[in-house]
Amino acid sequence: MEFLVDNQASTKRFKHFYASDLRGIGQLVTQAAISTTRIAEGVHQSVWRTMGVPGGSTPDRTRGLTGFVYKNIYKITELLGNGIDKVLENKQPWLESFDEGKKETLERISVLSALNGVMGDRLVEQDNQFAIPMSIYYQQEPLSLDDLHAGQIPQATSKVLLMIHGLCMNDRLWQGEHDGVEVDHGLQLSASLGYTPVYLRYNTGLHTSQNGRQLSDLLEQLVKNWPTPIEELSIVAHSMGGLVARSAVYYGQEQAMTWPDTLKNLVFLGTPHHGAPLERIGNKLGIILSKTPYTAPFNLLSNLRSSGITDLRYGNVIDQDWQGVDRFHNKPDGRIGVPLPQGIECFAIAATTATQRSVLAERLIGDGLVPLNSALGYHSVDEHHLMFAEPSQKIFYEMNHNQLLSDPQVTQQLELWLANNVKSEDTK
Template sequence: MTEPTSPTGDSADRPSRWRRFSAAARRAVSLPVQGLDYLYQTGQAYRHFTLPILNGAIGDQLAARQDYRAIQMSFRQLGADIAVADLALTGPPLTTVVFLHGLMGDEMIWQTGSPDTPRYGPLLQREAGVRCLYVRYNSGLHISENGELLTRLLTELCAIYPEAVGPLVLVGHSMGGLVIRSAGYYGTHGPDSPAPWISRLRSVFLLGVPNDGSFLEQNSHLTSVMLRKINVAPTRFLSKAMDQRSNGIKDLRHALLVAQDWQDPHADDVLMPPRTVVPPLPGVPYHVLVGSLLKTAGSALHHYFGDGLVGAGSAVGRIFGDPAPPPDAQVYTRVFAQQSHAGLLSNPEVYQYLREHL
C-alpha cells in the first residue's frame, strides 16, 4: 500500500521526514548513555593504572607517611605482589628476563595488548623459551632508592633460586632503564659488592630511556625557578604547586642515579648541577633502543624531541654515545623511525631486536 500523495507532494514527504527526525532524536538521547558506557568500559580496562599514576605523582609523599597506597617494589603475578620465595621457580637454568616499567606505569604494559599490538613478555616466553618476570615499583621515589631496592630484589632472586635462574637479562622502559642503571651502580658499589646477580647479568635493554635527562622536567624546573624569582603571591603559589611533583619526576631532570647527587645542596641548580657518572657495567652488552617521531634521524628536532617524551640525544646519552668509551664497554644503539615513546612497547621491529639479542 502506497502513502497518499498531495498535489504538492507534501503528504508523501511528511512521514519520511518524521521518521528521520525520530531516528535522529533517539540517537541524540542515546549518546550520553553510550558516552558514559564508553567511559566506564575504558575506566575498567585501565583501572590498574590508577594506583601507579598516583604513585608516580606523589609516591614519595605516600611512602613517607606509610600510606597503604604506596607501592612496594615486588615481582608481580596475576595482578598481585608475590614474594620471591613464592615464585616457585623450578627446572633447569633458564635465561631469566626481568622487565621494569617507566614513570606511572605498571607490569601490565609488558603483558597485555591486542592482536595488532602484541606485548613482549608473553611472546618471548612462548617463542624464545625464556622465563619472564615483571617488577612493579613506586616511581615517585628517588631513582636511586628504587635502584637500591632492585639490587636487593635481584640478589634475593639469585640466592633463593641459584639453579633455576640462568643468564639474567634486564629490560627497562623510560624511567625503568634508569632504575636498572642505578641498580648496577649499587650492585657494584654497595657494602657487599659485587652483588651476586651482577655475575649472571648477560645483557641490558634500554627502551626510550632519558639517559641524560628529560627535557619536559628540565622545562618544568626552569619554569618553577622563574616563577619563584618573580616573587609575587600568584607566582609563588604556582611555583610551590609545581614543586609538589614527586622526587622520581624531579630526578628525571638530569637522570640522577646516585643518592649523593640529589642530596647535594646544589642539586637544584639550573646550570651544572652535580651528577655522578654511571658507566655501563664492564663486559655487559647494553642495547640502547631509541624512538623517533621523524622519518630520518640526525636533525636538531630528532635530537631534542626524539620519541615525543624522550629526546634522541638524551636516549643515546653522552656515556653511551662516547666516541672513545672504556675498552670493556659494549654499547649497541638502534633508532626506530616514526616511533613514539609508548609505541616502543609494542613494535614488531623492537620485539624482533629483543629476541635476536637476548
Template sequence: MKKPRSTADLRGLARLATEATQNVTRIAEGVHQSVWSTLGMPGGEAPGTTRGITGLVYRSVLDITGAVGWGLDKAIGSLESTLQPLLEAIDEAGPESAQRAAMVAALNGVLGDHLQASGNTLQLFMTLRVEGETVISADVDGNIAVHDALAALPAVSGHLVLMLHGLCMNDLQWRSSKYPQGHADRLAAANGCTPVHIRYNSGRHISQNGRELANLLQAFVDAWPVPVESLSIIGHSMGGLLARSAFHYAAEANLEWLAHCKAFVSLGTPHHGSPLERAGNWVDVILGSTRHTAPFAKLGQLRSAGITDLRFGNIRDEDWQDRDRFERSGDRRMAMPLPGNITCYTIAASTAPQAHPISDRMLGDGLVPVASALGQHHEGERHLEFEPDKQFICYSCNHMQLLYHPKVTEKLLAWLAPLHAGGEASVE
C-alpha cells in the same frame, strides 16, 4: 592476582585530599601576603603568612582541614571491619584492576617520595612478579620477603628476562589492545625464558630504588627454584636508569646475581636527562623570581624526587645528596660508564618517519631526545659506549609505543633470543 578495593585506599586518598587542601590554602595565604607586602603591611611570624584576623582565618582553615582529615582517617579505621567486605563484594572477580594499578602507579610517580615520607597507604613497595603473582618483595624498611607464590609456580626456566617499567607506570602496561603479546611474552614463546616484572614506587630517588633492586635481585636469584643460567634486563625510560643504578650498587656490594646478568637493553631511557624536567626546573626559577608568583613555585615543587632525577639522569646517591633538587644548577652527576661485563644495547625512538637532525634532537620520542636515549654526550667521560651494532632507532614511534612496538620486539628477539636459548647474545 586478585586485588580488591581496600579501606587502605580510602584512607590514603583521604589523607592526600587533606594535604592538598592545606597546601592550596598555604599558597593562597602566600599570595595574599605578597600583595600586602607591596603596601607595606607586615606579615605573620613565619615567611609567607598573614597576621591579625586574616591570619586567624587561614590558620582556622588549616586547623579545621586537619581535624576533618584526622576524623576521616579514624572513621574509616573504626569501620574497616564493616567497609572492607562491602568493598570486596562490589569489586569484580578476576585479576587486579588495571585502572587501579595505573592510578596508584601514577600517584607514586608524581608524589611517591611524599607518600613514603607521610606513611600513606597508597605508597608502593618494590616487588618482583611472575605470571601476575608477587614472588618477592621489600617492605618500608627494605626487609625482603619471599612469597609462597614462588614455590607454587608451575614451570620455570633458568633463563630470566626482567622487565623494568618507567616513571608513573606499572608492570601491566607492557601490552596494548592492539598488541596483547608484549616483548617478554614473545621472548618467552621463542625460547622458553621466564619473564619477571617489577613494580615499584617511581617517585623515590632512582638511586634508592637501584640499591633496593640490587638487594632484591640477590634474594630472588637465591630463592629461584632452578639454577639461574642467564638474566637479561630490559628497562623502559626510567627503568633503564634503575637498571644502571642497580648494576652500580650490586658491583659495590659484590652481589653474585650480577655474574648471571648477560644483557641489558634500554628503551627510550633518558641516560643524560630529559628536557621536560629541565623545563620544569626553569618554571621553578621563573615563578620564584617575583614576589607575587613565588607562592606558586610550590606547585612546581610538588614534583617527586624520581621526576627531578630525570633532569640529568641521576643514578647514584652522590648525584643528588646535599643539594636542593629544585635549585637551578648544571649537571653535577658523577660519570658512570656502562657495566663492562654485560652486553649492553639501546633503542631510541623518534616520532618522525625517518632520520632528521632537528626532529631527532628537538623532539625525539616526544619525551626523550634520540641522543640521550643512545647515551651520547659531548663530554667524553659521560658518553656511554653502546657499540654501533647494538643501537637501534625506531622511527614513527613515540615514547609509550616503545613498550610494545613490533619493531622493538623484533630487535629484542634478534638480540636476546640466542642468549636465552643457551647461545651468545647476538650482535646483529
C-alpha cells in the same frame, strides 16, 4: 530501564574503588586542603607586601589577624584530618573485609601508578596506603621472594627476563596492542628464547637510586630463591626503568652481591640516560613563577613534582647525584659519571617521531619525551658518555615513547640481540 543502566554504570565505576581506600583518600584530601590554603595565604601576603606590609615567620606567610586566621585554618584542617584518619585506621580491618575477592583492575593500578609517579615520595613520607611497594610479578601475581617454589612458577627456567616499566607506569602496560594484535615482549621472548618473564612494579615517584637499591635487594632474593639455579638473567627496561636498572647494578656490584654475576644482558628502551627536556622545562617554569610576588605562591604546584620526576632532569642514577642539593633549584648537571657495567652486554633502543635523524630529533624531540642523544647515551663530556657498541644501538623512526612497549619491531630487535648473545655464549 534508564535507572538500571545508570545503576550498572555506577557499579562498573565502583569496581575500581576499594572500601579500604577511604583512609588514603582522606589523607590526600587533608593534604590538598592544606596545600591550597598555603597558596591562598601566599597570594594574600604577596598583595600585602606590595603595600609595604611585612610578612610573618617566612616571607610567604601572613601576620597579625590575617596570620591568626590562616593558622587556625591549618590547625582545624589538621585536627579534622587526623581525627578522621584515626577513626578510619581503627576501622581499616573492617573496611578491608569488603574488598575480599576483588580483583585489581588495570584502571585502578593505572591511576595509582600515575599518582605514585607524581607524588610517590610524599605518599611514602605520609605513610599513605596508596604508595606502591616494589614487587616482582609473574603472570600478574606478586611473587613472595622469601618463599619461592615451583608451585608459584611451575614453568620456571634457568633463564629469567625482568621487565621494568617507566615513570607513572606499571607492569600491566607491557601487555599492549599493535594494529589490533596483542604484543608482550616478555611473552614473545619466553616463547622464542626460553626465558621466564617476570615484571617489576614500583613507586616511580621515589629517587631513582632509592628504587635501584630496593631492586638490587629484591634481585638478590630472587636469584637466591628461584626454583631452579639461574644461569642467565636479562633485563629489558623502558624509560626511567633503565635508570633504575643501572642504579641496581651499580649498588649490587658495590655491595658485592651475587645477582650481578648472573646478569648477562641489559636492554634500554627509550631511557633518558642524560635526562629529558620536559623536566628541565618544568624546572625553569618553577623558577619563572618564583620571580614575581603574585606568581611565587603558585610555584608550590610546580614543586609537587616527585623526586623521581626531578631525577629525570639530567638522569640521576646514584645517591650522590641528588643528596645535599635543593632538587628544585636551577643547577648545572652535577652527576657523578656511572659508566655502563663491565661484563654485561648493554643495548640501547631509541625512537623518534621524525622520518629521519636531525639535530632537532637528536637534541630535543626524539620520541616525544626522550631525545635520541639521551636514549643512546651520547654526551659531550667523556665522563657521562655511555659507550654502547655500534651494533648494540638501534633507532626506530616514526615511533613514539610509549610505542616502544608494544611494537613488534622492538620485539624482533630484542630477539635478534638476545639470540645472538646466547649463541656467542655457547661458543665460548
